Amino acid sequence: MAPRTVRLGPLNRVEGDLEFHLVVDRGRVRRLDASAVMFRGWEIILRGKDPWLPISVTPRACGICGIAHVMCAVRTVEAATGVAVPEQALLLRNIIAATEGMMSGIRHHWLLFGPDLINERYRGWAEYPELVRRMQPLTGSSYRAAVRWSRRCVEITARFAGRQPHPTAVIPGGILLPPSLEEITWSLATLRDVREQFIEGVVLRGSLDEYLALERADDLFAWLEEGEHRQGDLALFVRQAQAFGLAQLGRGAGVFMSYPAFEYPAGRFLYPGGLYRSVWLYGREGGHVPVGDPYEFQLRVAEDVSCSRYRGNWMRHPWEEETVPLEEPERSKYSWAKAPRFDGRPVEVGPLARLLCQGDPLIRDLEAALGPSLFLRQFARIHEVIRKTAHVERWLRDLDPHAPFSADVPRAVPDGRFWGWHEAHRGALCHWVVYRDGKVANYQIVSPTTWNAGPRDGRGQPGPLEAAVLDCPADDLKNPVEILHTLRSFDPCLVCTVHVLDGDRALSRFRVGPPGALEA
Amino acid sequence: MLAHAADFLAREDGAPHEAALAHFAAWLAARGLDEAHVGQPQLDEYLYHLALEGANSARLDQAVAALKGYFAFRASREGAPDPADGLCYFGETGEARERYIKAEWALSDAFYGIAPDLGRRGRGGDA
Numbered sequence: 001m002a003p004r005t006v007r008l009g010p011l012n013r014v015e016g017d018l019e020f021h022l023v024v025d026r027g028r029v030r031r032l033d034a035s036a037v038m039f040r041g042w043e044i045i046l047r048g049k050d051p052w053l054p055i056s057v058t059p060r061a062c063g064i065c066g067i068a069h070v071m072c073a074v075r076t077v078e079a080a081t082g083v084a085v086p087e088q089a090l091l092l093r094n095i096i097a098a099t100e101g102m103m104s105g106i107r108h109h110w111l112l113f114g115p116d117l118i119n120e121r122y123r124g125w126a127e128y129p130e131l132v133r134r135m136q137p138l139t140g141s142s143y144r145a146a147v148r149w150s151r152r153c154v155e156i157t158a159r160f161a162g163r164q165p166h167p168t169a170v171i172p173g174g175i176l177l178p179p180s181l182e183e184i185t186w187s188l189a190t191l192r193d194v195r196e197q198f199i200e201g202v203v204l205r206g207s208l209d210e211y212l213a214l215e216r217a218d219d220l221f222a223w224l225e226e227g228e229h230r231q232g233d234l235a236l237f238v239r240q241a242q243a244f245g246l247a248q249l250g251r252g253a254g255v256f257m258s259y260p261a262f263e264y265p266a267g268r269f270l271y272p273g274g275l276y277r278s279v280w281l282y283g284r285e286g287g288h289v290p291v292g293d294p295y296e297f298q299l300r301v302a303e304d305v306s307c308s309r310y311r312g313n314w315m316r317h318p319w320e321e322e323t324v325p326l327e328e329p330e331r332s333k334y335s336w337a338k339a340p341r342f343d344g345r346p347v348e349v350g351p352l353a354r355l356l357c358q359g360d361p362l363i364r365d366l367e368a369a370l371g372p373s374l375f376l377r378q379f380a381r382i383h384e385v386i387r388k389t390a391h392v393e394r395w396l397r398d399l400d401p402h403a404p405f406s407a408d409v410p411r412a413v414p415d416g417r418f419w420g421w422h423e424a425h426r427g428a429l430c431h432w433v434v435y436r437d438g439k440v441a442n443y444q445i446v447s448p449t450t451w452n453a454g455p456r457d458g459r460g461q462p463g464p465l466e467a468a469v470l471d472c473p474a475d476d477l478k479n480p481v482e483i484l485h486t487l488r489s490f491d492p493c494l495v496c497t498v499h500v501l502d503g504d505r506a507l508s509r510f511r512v513g514p515p516g517a518l519e520a
Numbered sequence: 521m522l523a524h525a526a527d528f529l530a531r532e533d534g535a536p537h538e539a540a541l542a543h544f545a546a547w548l549a550a551r552g553l554d555e556a557h558v559g560q561p562q563l564d565e566y567l568y569h570l571a572l573e574g575a576n577s578a579r580l581d582q583a584v585a586a587l588k589g590y591f592a593f594r595a596s597r598e599g600a601p602d603p604a605d606g607l608c609y610f611g612e613t614g615e616a617r618e619r620y621i622k623a624e625w626a627l628s629d630a631f632y633g634i635a636p637d638l639g640r641r642g643r644g645g646d647a
Contacts, residue, residue: 180564181564181565181568182564184568184571185564185568185570185571186571188571188572188575189575189576189577189579189580190577190610192574192577196576397572
């Protein structure tokens, strides 16, 4: 049988729509082209503008990750002006960004990834009815809990960031207004609600502190099967992954990258960043390589446009880039996304990358035991939400409303080349900027979804997401659930409805509806 | 024990508030404070103390309800100011939060010098 080409989409991402062209042969995926189908041109919008303008413009790149963008934008100005941000402002920024990440992580697993877990493929599983009762979109108990409690997380974000989306309080030098004691009090109580009602009540069905003490894969699996813990959503997800081999799918190239992020106290980072090569895949050559000199580290980033709809066929550092879109490019230029590379190679970013680089003992042990996979990518996302609950609580306790929350920053920005980086929920985000004559001469945003879902480069190397789907089972093209799991495990900002297309013909439509309405 | 607690609890059928007021009284005593000198800053600090102890929003709301009830009762008896009048229940928007929401500096074109002729009028639709 001849290879078939299948189009899968739309799968939305942070800055627009994504779709995928698959070549399937003998029941396996042999090639995938990830195509960003919309051009937005932030780099062009910002050219020639005031150096402070990106602070209010770039958070509008995304209604979900606006905090992450404003963090990067203010850091470019802070880097240029050399301002030292007060420690309490660092702390408050961490709280703002971490609660945004918690919201995103919860919504991704329960609202975007979760509907695939009740795919009809799993109908024969003994726990399927319970799974549907919990995960059914709109009506499932866990689905509804995720809607409610993710909203409460982002209430904390909005309380301190001024509003969310489109924050106003994060400014160069710190935070616009210091928090009041009342705001700290209610944020602590809000977080306590999230912890008791969602993390401990729905996800774990057990103590957060007990869970955080787990450092080994075997201990985790034993704990999840103890007593009430077995009823938690996390235990159910792990059992489903074990029953259907989800820890053997969507491995990818196994090379991960993250930036230093969540600084507090000054000079120390919750996530120190760096590179991590899978120990499971690469054995003794695997492991963590620290960031070292931040300037040198960021210099190792480049973007390739050989398969992107831009003029030229170059790979350049963002400071050297140009953004000239092509209206009618040749066929090989199949995506509006550029192809980011680190040392010339594709790397995966996201919660799994962050936690591996950080040295999280449980995630490192799971990676060594099971290898990277769509399961581990998703487990890491949930694990990070759980851990951030404890981090944010500690940070809120450390807030001192009487301390300084901002430092004076000169309005004029010197000419030069600067960068501001952060870890958005979906992974490494960085803004690179060139200031010339007091204006923005070049502004380049390299976002997490671009890292993960970027196209091939001039050497033919697929992007991380393109690589992860290779060899994935594709026996049932009307319901390619393994492929959907893999794509969504990268969290490319999906919508709930996915249309699977064969040429121009719709093969299947996955509907959101009440229990019993799962059929296509 | 707070000066008017017994009368308040008796009049208001205030059993639900009894534990909350006892906890507040113990906190005042531990800090060497007299209820006559309690203002909203002390009440804010007490609620913060509860949050540090691990109170969720329901427990904080219970405490706010008890404090509002008690100090309103005391104010009616003594004709004194009510220090709990400005306390917010969970989810209410106080003035401080409105200041954030209305912070429009970041949206002002004039601030960035890209639309100087608009002056204070800002974007279309603004008066």
